[in-house]
Each structure stands twice: as structure tokens, then as C-alpha cells.
Amino acid sequence: MTFFQSILLGIIQGITEFLPISSSAHLVLVPALLNWNLPPEQLFPFDVLVQIGTLLAVIFYYREDLGIILKSMVRGIVSRKPFAEVEARTGWLTLLATIPAGIVGLYLKPAIESAFSSPAITSISLFITAAFLVASEVLGKRTREIDALTWKDALWIGAFQALSVFPGISRSGSTITGGMTRNLKRRTAGQFAFLMSIPIMLAAGILGVIDLMQIPNLQNFLPVLTTGFLIAAVVGYYAISWLIRYINEHSLLPFAAYCVLLGAGSLALMALTPQSGTASSSGKLADANAYQVAYNPNLEWIVPVITNCQNEITDFQITYQQAASLTAASGNYDVYLSYGTNAEIGANIYLIGSDQLAVAVNASRGMQQIPISLVDSIFSGQTTTWGEAYATCPDCFNSDLTSNSDAIRIWILPEDSGLWSAFTALYLDALPSSFANIAPNARIMYQTLAADPNAIGVLPAGWLNDSVTGLTVRGDNTTPISLPILAAAHSEPDENLSQWLACIQNALP
Numbered sequence: 001m002t003f004f005q006s007i008l009l010g011i012i013q014g015i016t017e018f019l020p021i022s023s024s025a026h027l028v029l030v031p032a033l034l035n036w037n038l039p040p041e042q043l044f045p046f047d048v049l050v051q052i053g054t055l056l057a058v059i060f061y062y063r064e065d066l067g068i069i070l071k072s073m074v075r076g077i078v079s080r081k082p083f084a085e086v087e088a089r090t091g092w093l094t095l096l097a098t099i100p101a102g103i104v105g106l107y108l109k110p111a112i113e114s115a116f117s118s119p120a121i122t123s124i125s126l127f128i129t130a131a132f133l134v135a136s137e138v139l140g141k142r143t144r145e146i147d148a149l150t151w152k153d154a155l156w157i158g159a160f161q162a163l164s165v166f167p168g169i170s171r172s173g174s175t176i177t178g179g180m181t182r183n184l185k186r187r188t189a190g191q192f193a194f195l196m197s198i199p200i201m202l203a204a205g206i207l208g209v210i211d212l213m214q215i216p217n218l219q220n221f222l223p224v225l226t227t228g229f230l231i232a233a234v235v236g237y238y239a240i241s242w243l244i245r246y247i248n249e250h251s252l253l254p255f256a257a258y259c260v261l262l263g264a265g266s267l268a269l270m271a272l273t274p275q276s277g278t279a280s281s282s283g284k285l286a287d288a289n290a291y292q293v294a295y296n297p298n299l300e301w302i303v304p305v306i307t308n309c310q311n312e313i314t315d316f317q318i319t320y321q322q323a324a325s326l327t328a329a330s331g332n333y334d335v336y337l338s339y340g341t342n343a344e345i346g347a348n349i350y351l352i353g354s355d356q357l358a359v360a361v362n363a364s365r366g367m368q369q370i371p372i373s374l375v376d377s378i379f380s381g382q383t384t385t386w387g388e389a390y391a392t393c394p395d396c397f398n399s400d401l402t403s404n405s406d407a408i409r410i411w412i413l414p415e416d417s418g419l420w421s422a423f424t425a426l427y428l429d430a431l432p433s434s435f436a437n438i439a440p441n442a443r444i445m446y447q448t449l450a451a452d453p454n455a456i457g458v459l460p461a462g463w464l465n466d467s468v469t470g471l472t473v474r475g476d477n478t479t480p481i482s483l484p485i486l487a488a489a490h491s492e493p494d495e496n497l498s499q500w501l502a503c504i505q506n507a508l509p
Helices: 003-016 023-033 040-061 063-079 086-107 109-116 119-139 151-163 171-180 186-212 222-249 253-272 297-311 372-379 386-392 418-427 442-451 495-507
Strands: 290-295 317-322 335-339 349-362 369-371 409-412 455-460 468-474 481-489
Touching: 003 023, 003 040, 003 222, 023 040, 023 119, 023 253, 040 063, 040 186, 040 222, 063 086, 063 186, 086 151, 086 186, 119 171, 119 253, 151 171, 151 186, 171 186, 186 222, 290 297, 297 317, 297 335, 297 442, 297 455, 297 495, 349 418, 349 442, 349 495, 369 372, 372 386, 372 409, 372 418, 372 468, 409 442, 418 455, 418 481, 442 455, 442 468, 481 495
Parallel strands: 290 317, 290 335, 369 468, 409 455
Antiparallel strands: 335 481, 349 455, 349 468, 349 481
16 A cells, blocks of 8 residues: 555545545445555555544544533432433433444444445445435434433434444444434434444444554554554544534535445446456456465465565556465466475576574563473473473573463464474474364464463464564574575566566565
């Protein structure tokens, strides 16, 4: 993702998060229609950060109201009269209104994630947003103020917010519709819609940040993503201010018309140019300067490197996909990146770098080294607690673990994994413990080690960071396990691909 793309998408998020025209639709459709093949590993953190940006915008805009509501809720709890004051009642009803969206988000997560990858479904959903906005104008009597809200109103409006978890259905549009169909005044419906967005956006933001911390090498593309975050926050603040003034006196029908035009136009454009937002089904994409790159999941840490190299070449676009092997890629690639052996280098297979395989633990374990005999003892199940490991090698730990009885949780890679076979051949004399857990790939291994202080496993050094530490293995004639990084080209690389591969080669050890 480039700075220009981040700035543009940040502006779009800031405007469309609060205008009733669906921010999710625009974040799905704009890259698709512009044929931006954005790296998948950057889309999630970008979405998290711009959502947090717009969350900060709405919190700052309603900071005084939120302060009054929170103080009133506390007074109500202390006096055991939680609903006595209008402000406290508004706060509790706001929380109640978020429950439907939380339930839908938890139980329909796979369907929601699938919808986000479908520009066609997103376009069709815009018609639903338009229908909601028309219904709000036709059915709403617009006579009630916020002090007249009941728990039934909150759940009704919350049900509309639950629908907005799908891309193309505007959160502000659906919740304002929910309020106006309960006969709330325009400004009141808008105010409650924005207030009730805070808890659900806050919960999503916290969960997103937790997942964000598990992404390896996040710092490599964080400056670009942070730009979008800041832009979304600033633009979002002014978008709220404008919309509250607008809906107080004006109809929502112009927004409904916009949603219809955007949905219909997007469907028409995708029908005329099917490649918009999608990769060609085989080999090179429709653009002569666009390429399909497949990579082994164990090598996912390299994606920020290859993205940076992509950005250094003019008019050069890449679409990424994961594939467990060349066979799994089914020929739908220009280049396939994986670990391999030097013996595999041949026609159209190039050595672009090297990595090392490391015994890895959670950084909080306070280890930097381990004797090879202890590696074998732990992975074979003979040493079962961290206290036993400390007794074997006290100088391997930064703190005294004599009385530590925490069980060591062993994680290994699949037996048919080239990484695991390389590890066992050099470091293990015995078979791994039957109690060992199997991580399907290096990403799962990394996430497990980062989350569990008692876990130990095996990882390529490219995954290591402040959360997961690689241990130096000590022993006579012990050498690090080298992992060649190979690029297998579908055919002889052209000038752009050659330049890109050379850039990666220079960036890697």
C-alpha cells in the first residue's frame, strides 16, 4: 500500500463512516474498481486503524455528552436508581442497543468475512441501504426526543445496527433509519446512532488491536497505515459535524439516490470489466505490468519486504496468494516463493536469500540460549516443566525458576514439513513427545508462542520479534539450520520481475 492509497482510503473512511452511504462498501469497491491489488496482510491492520481513527473522531465530537452520560450512570449506580436520570438512561440504552450487533458479529463472522471479499455482494447491499433511507423518510413521524427512548426502541435500533456488519449496509444509515422508524426526530436519531456506534466500534477496535499485535514485521508498513488512521480521524470529525447539521433540516433521500447509483454503477462496471478487483484465473493479470505471486504460508513474514520492493518499481502491481506448494498454486502464478534446498536450484528457480530455523519461546520466558541436549530432552518429553529445564541449565534463564512447576507446552510442525524434518535431523535423537501439539504452519506457531509463556516450538528466524525469541543452540559441532529462500518462476522473468527479485535479494540476509 502506498501513501497515496492510504491517504485516499483514509479520507473515504472518514467521510463514509458517518454519512449514510456505507464506509465498508467504499473500502471494498474503491480498490476493486481502481484495480488496486492491495496486499492482504496490510488490509486487516489498515481497516483496524482507520476504524479506530473514526472512533476517536466520534468520541472527541461527543466528549462533553459522553462525560455527562458517564457521570450520570455512576450516580445512578451509587444511588441504586440507575434509570432515574435521562442521561443515565440514555447510556444504558446505548449499551443495550449494541447487543444485537455483537451477537450477529460473533455467530456470522465467516459469512461476514466472505462478504468483504465480494464486491458484487457489497454493491447489492447498497440497495438495502437505499431502501432503509427511503423507509425512514416515508414511515417516520419525527416527533420524539431522546428522553422518550425505551428499551424496545434501543433493541429495534440495535437490530438495524446488526445488519450493518455486512459491507454495503451503512451503520449510520441503518441506525438512523431504526431511530426514525420509531418516530425519533432527525437530529435525535442521528445523535443516538452516533452514540451507540461507540461501544461496538470500541469493542471491535480492542479485538482488532490484539490481533494487530500478532502480525510479524508490522513496523515495516505501519507508517503508511498510520497516515490513513490520522486522515480518517480528522475527516471523520468534520463529517459528523456536517451530517448532524444537515439531517436536522434535510431529507436523507439524496443519500439513498447516491447508494443506488453507486451500487448500480459498480455492478455495471464489474460486468463490463470482470477483472476489476480480482486476479486473472491463470498466470499474469490483465495489466501487462501486474503479476501473480504465490508464497508458502511458512514464508508469510517476507510479504512486507516484497511489498516494499513492489513500491520501488514504477507501474508494477502484484496480487498475492498463499499456496502450500507449487502443486497447490496450480500454475496460477508468475513467481512462487518458498523455503527449499540448494539442490532444487535449476531452470527458473532462483536463490533470493536465506533464513535460519530457530528453537523459539515467548519473550517473557527470559531465555537466550539452550544446550542441544536440553532441546532433545524437552521435545522428546523427558523434561516436562520449566523448573526441570532450569535445573538442567540455570544460566539459560534470566531468573530463578527452581520452584517453577509450569508444564512445558511443546509445539511442533507437521511431519511432512520440510522445516520440521530439517530440525529433527540436526537437533533430535529421540522421537517428539506424543503430547506435543502440531501447528499447521509457521503463522499458527508464531501466534501460539506469542500468546503462551509456557510454549516452546520451532520457527524460521524471519518470524522472530519482541514477542517471540529465538534461542542459540549450544553444543559440540552444532551449527544453525540454514533455510534457502527460493523463487520459482512460471517462465523466465521479464525485466520488471527480475528487478523485483533483485530488490528482494538485496533486502534479505
